[in-house]
Amino acid sequence: MANLNYTMFDAEKMSTAEYYGKTLCELAAKDSRVVGLSADLAKSTKIGALEKDFPERIFNFGIAEQNMFAAAAGMAEVGLIPFVSTFAVFASMRALDQFHTDACYQNMNVKVIATHAGLSFGQAGSTHHCTEDIGIMRTMANCRVIVPADGRETVNAVKAAYENDGPFYIRINRGYDMPVYPNSDYGFELGKAIQMTDGTDLTIIACGSCVIRAIAAAKQLEADGIRARVLNMHTIKPIDKEAIEKAVVETKRIITVEDHNIIGGLGSAVAETVTEFGKTCVMRKLGVPDTFSIIGLHEDLMAEYGYDANGIVKTAREIIGIQVIDEENWDDDDF
Amino acid sequence: MGLNKEEFLALENKARELRKLTVDTVMWAGGGHIGGALSAIDILTLLYYKYMNIDVSNPKWEDRDRFVLSKGHIGVGFAPVLADKGFFDKELLKTYNHTYSKLGMHLDKNKVVGLDASTGSLGHGLSIALGMALGGRLLGKNFKAYCLLGDGECNEGSVWEAAMAIAHFKATNVITIIDRNKCMIDGRTEDVMGLEPFADKWEAFGFEVRTVDGHDLYALTEVLDYAIKAQNKPVAIIADTLKGCGVADIQDDYRYHYASVSEDAAAKYKKQIDEYHDKRLKLQEKSNG
Numbered sequence: 061m062a063n064l065n066y067t068m069f070d071a072e073k074m075s076t077a078e079y080y081g082k083t084l085c086e087l088a089a090k091d092s093r094v095v096g097l098s099a100d101l102a103k104s105t106k107i108g109a110l111e112k113d114f115p116e117r118i119f120n121f122g123i124a125e126q127n128m129f130a131a132a133a134g135m136a137e138v139g140l141i142p143f144v145s146t147f148a149v150f151a152s153m154r155a156l157d158q159f160h161t162d163a164c165y166q167n168m169n170v171k172v173i174a175t176h177a178g179l180s181f182g183q184a185g186s187t188h189h190c191t192e193d194i195g196i197m198r199t200m201a202n203c204r205v206i207v208p209a210d211g212r213e214t215v216n217a218v219k220a221a222y223e224n225d226g227p228f229y230i231r232i233n234r235g236y237d238m239p240v241y242p243n244s245d246y247g248f249e250l251g252k253a254i255q256m257t258d259g260t261d262l263t264i265i266a267c268g269s270c271v272i273r274a275i276a277a278a279k280q281l282e283a284d285g286i287r288a289r290v291l292n293m294h295t296i297k298p299i300d301k302e303a304i305e306k307a308v309v310e311t312k313r314i315i316t317v318e319d320h321n322i323i324g325g326l327g328s329a330v331a332e333t334v335t336e337f338g339k340t341c342v343m344r345k346l347g348v349p350d351t352f353s354i355i356g357l358h359e360d361l362m363a364e365y366g367y368d369a370n371g372i373v374k375t376a377r378e379i380i381g382i383q384v385i386d387e388e389n390w391d392d393d394d395f
Numbered sequence: 396m397g398l399n400k401e402e403f404l405a406l407e408n409k410a411r412e413l414r415k416l417t418v419d420t421v422m423w424a425g426g427g428h429i430g431g432a433l434s435a436i437d438i439l440t441l442l443y444y445k446y447m448n449i450d451v452s453n454p455k456w457e458d459r460d461r462f463v464l465s466k467g468h469i470g471v472g473f474a475p476v477l478a479d480k481g482f483f484d485k486e487l488l489k490t491y492n493h494t495y496s497k498l499g500m501h502l503d504k505n506k507v508v509g510l511d512a513s514t515g516s517l518g519h520g521l522s523i524a525l526g527m528a529l530g531g532r533l534l535g536k537n538f539k540a541y542c543l544l545g546d547g548e549c550n551e552g553s554v555w556e557a558a559m560a561i562a563h564f565k566a567t568n569v570i571t572i573i574d575r576n577k578c579m580i581d582g583r584t585e586d587v588m589g590l591e592p593f594a595d596k597w598e599a600f601g602f603e604v605r606t607v608d609g610h611d612l613y614a615l616t617e618v619l620d621y622a623i624k625a626q627n628k629p630v631a632i633i634a635d636t637l638k639g640c641g642v643a644d645i646q647d648d649y650r651y652h653y654a655s656v657s658e659d660a661a662a663k664y665k666k667q668i669d670e671y672h673d674k675r676l677k678l679q680e681k682s683n684g
């Protein structure tokens with residue numbers, strides 16, 4: 061994914077959505093089929109960056125998401141590459157039938173870049189939180205789902221969506237993400253997890269804003285002599301089964317961490333692979349515990365629900381203490 | 396019902412106070428939807444201090460009038476109303492948006508006493524109000540379901556689904572009010588997604604339309620009286636308003652849909668609100684001879 065080397069200085073200044081806007085402008089400059097669609101959130105989602113150089117290729121549908129999603133499918137049918145952006149809660153739920161039937165079912169080349177995902181719009185409350193979208197979107201056949209860890213990864217995710225035909229759902233946060241990567245050249249591959257730290261005591265599989273927290277947790281655990289492997293599972297679908305199976309075999313303990321309901325998202329996707337694999341593994345899913353979140357700062361909410369770095373460390377210590385019993389040694393009387 | 400002089404002066408004063416409390420709430424919250432809150436204050440004032448049949452000591456009273464704030468993003472303007480009515484302590488406004496607070500950007504009816512619907516996703520409210528009205532009718536109750544919508548919000552197809560159904564079911568117990576401040580987030584409504592001819596659209600959907608100055612309490616009273624009595628056709632009130640009404644620095648400027656307000660700015664804004672209301676009162680007195 062060449063030639064987009066933003067400096068550290070840029071990273072601190074640019075919100076994750078700004079990385080998206082910039083990347084989209086680059087794609088638009090080299091490919092006239094790229095168009096942008098928004099629903100009165102062109103500025104907030106940064107898709108509005110297209111306005112400056114490509115005013116005829118940005119369409120503001122007003123506050124009318126259903127119309128926008130179906131129109132995107134129509135544009136794709138005649139050969140355009142529509143990028144659609146609104147808040148994640150509306151991108152994944154307000155026009156879901158349109159996305160399901162008009163884009164996914166018909167395998168249209170529609171790219172959804174959903175912002176303000178998870179609890180990143182913390183103070184706005186449940187009408188603007190989005191902790192269901194990974195679960196929803198990974199059940200849409202044909203749709204690929206990416207949850208980038210920071211701005212640089214967003215650049216790669218958006219490019220991957222552009223390069224691969226068919227529907228994509230990419231979820232990013234509101235505001236700034238702490239940088240995980242110093243630039244975009246770290247070998248991003250669609251569907252391939254990235255190992256951030258090595259370890260054999262347990263594996264922490266994270267996505268999005270939880271990756272940097274998983275790395276911080278691994279550092280804290282090192283002090284206890286616990287060596288944690290951290291995987292950045294940026295692509296939720298198709299999920300990297302190989303990396304998960306390797307983690308089961310080599311570490312026997314897995315914690316998943318996501319800014320999403322613990323039902324249906326990354327944790328569920330990992331659990332599906334683990335159970336089908338059939339080898340013994342202790343697993344915990346961290347995220348929003350199947351509740352509509354309280355309001356507050358994103359950081360505070362992650363701490364409240366136990367999936368900030370401290371929460372991950374706490375859960376890691378717990379499962380390190382659980383003895384993993386191999387199948388042949390199971391005592392049937394235990395049940 | 397009408398509005399006598401004494402009542403008018405009291406309501407004018409209330410609107411002034413609520414505008415100032417809204418500015419303070421935005422300051423305490425670290426930011427908020429100030430523009431659309433200030434455009435709606437006069438409407439909220441009339442509903443909550445003149446029209447709505449509610450009992451603060453019995454907030455869940457079954458026979459009460461209902462209110463659905465379909466443009467749910469103006470919690471910073473609506474929470475002050477509920478607090479001032481006495482549904483909860485005004486001190487709570489100082490915790491607005493703080494982690495663990497009951498008051499966030501979009502109000503949650505399971506946390507905020509006096510609130511009839513949790514809104515914030517645009518385009519739901521008019522249907523919720525319709526459901527309340529149909530339910531009320533079936534249960535033999537006389538309450539009204541008031542609904543306040545944004546004009547940008549009327550881009551949503553679901554608003555028109557509700558409109559079609561309100562006319563079809565002759566649900567004249569829904570009182571539809573649109574805050575026509577002609578601004579949304581990305582620009583002015585007619586630039587982002589044209590709504591005009593707006594009144595004709597509502598008429599075509601089976602409504603009787605009353606367009607009114609949304610900052611004139613006498614005029615608003617007249618149309619609300621009319622809408623409440625109407626039996627043949629539902630009434631849609633298009634209230635011509637100014638986004639940010641009362642604060643000269645931000646008035647009628649779509650860029651102040653959402654803003655944060657420093658302590659200094661709050662003091663300045665409140666002074667401007669006083670100037671605005673003083674002037675408005677004088678004009679009103681003049682026109683009444």
Ligand SMILES: Cc1ncc(C[n+]2csc(CCOP(=O)(O)OP(=O)(O)O)c2C)c(N)n1
Nearest residue numbers: 100431515516517545546547548578579580
């Ligand atoms: C379904 C939905 N889409 C988008 C948004 C984001 N949003 C919040 S306020 C707003 C603009 C509202 O404009 P308008 O209805 O005119 O309200 P006002 O100008 O009176 O504040 C938008 C697009 C939302 N809350 N709900």
